[in-house]
Amino acid sequence: MTRVDLNADMGESFGPWKMGDDDALLDVVSSANIACGFHAGDPDVMAATMARAVANDVGIGAHPGFPDLQGFGRRKMHMDHDAVAHMVQYQLGAAQAMARAAGGRVRHLKLHGALSNMAMVDGEMARRAYDAALRVDPDLIIMVLAATPMQEAAEALGCAMAREIFADRGYNDDGTLIQRGTPGAMITDAEEAAERISTMVRDGAIIAASGARLEARIDTICLHGDEPSAVDAARTLRRRLEGDGVTIARFGA
Numbered sequence: 001m002t003r004v005d006l007n008a009d010m011g012e013s014f015g016p017w018k019m020g021d022d023d024a025l026l027d028v029v030s031s032a033n034i035a036c037g038f039h040a041g042d043p044d045v046m047a048a049t050m051a052r053a054v055a056n057d058v059g060i061g062a063h064p065g066f067p068d069l070q071g072f073g074r075r076k077m078h079m080d081h082d083a084v085a086h087m088v089q090y091q092l093g094a095a096q097a098m099a100r101a102a103g104g105r106v107r108h109l110k111l112h113g114a115l116s117n118m119a120m121v122d123g124e125m126a127r128r129a130y131d132a133a134l135r136v137d138p139d140l141i142i143m144v145l146a147a148t149p150m151q152e153a154a155e156a157l158g159c160a161m162a163r164e165i166f167a168d169r170g171y172n173d174d175g176t177l178i179q180r181g182t183p184g185a186m187i188t189d190a191e192e193a194a195e196r197i198s199t200m201v202r203d204g205a206i207i208a209a210s211g212a213r214l215e216a217r218i219d220t221i222c223l224h225g226d227e228p229s230a231v232d233a234a235r236t237l238r239r240r241l242e243g244d245g246v247t248i249a250r251f252g253a
Helices: 043-055 081-101 113-121 123-136 149-157 190-203 230-243
Strands: 003-010 031-035 059-063 106-109 141-145 161-166 205-207 213-215 220-224
Touching (some): 123 149
Parallel strands (some): 003 220, 161 220
8 A cells, every 4th residue: 555645844934924824734734844943933833833733643844944034945045064064953953842842753854945955956965964963863754855866865874764755846857846936846736736746656756847757766745835725735635645545644653
């Protein structure tokens, strides 16, 4: 029987500014990547999101990004690898504290936004970020973009990992994501997203915008919680996968 995890980026509201519908998403997904305060989120938002995740038995992940609230962590910042490592450790520590206070624990780590996009093509940057997190918690599951240098970095470290694809993002032929703001970068139609992911899971392959196929193991599927279509897309995707006979469940132990 095929099993796959559904994850969403969330906890991205800040003070009175609301981003996404976390409560609704937490009724659909099996894992949550929760912002740690650098690119989005704040202590109150983290506490509320962690508590709801624990109540729904949703796996909690730390979602560290660049210190860029105004740009939502989607603007590149050039930092040396030591600084990246410390930045990841700092945010992971915050997530661990908030999860523990809510009665849960951080199971996995996933890089956010521009930090993720840079690590997606820079294997050494990915390795340093992941190694830094594992020094804090060697049992952490590292979420990587499937079939990219991120996966190679996690494999080199010998750590537990979850290979991720995106339901709402278009792919280049090499398995990297089409840059936001360019044609084909975002898949906003829920039925279209569900159809393409159904095919990818069935075939064990990433399908690029060109139609090119890249063989990949798929452990988890992401939807971006800040997109207006996120909840509808998550429900549609879950319904489609379960209709295909796929079991939705958290990855790892």
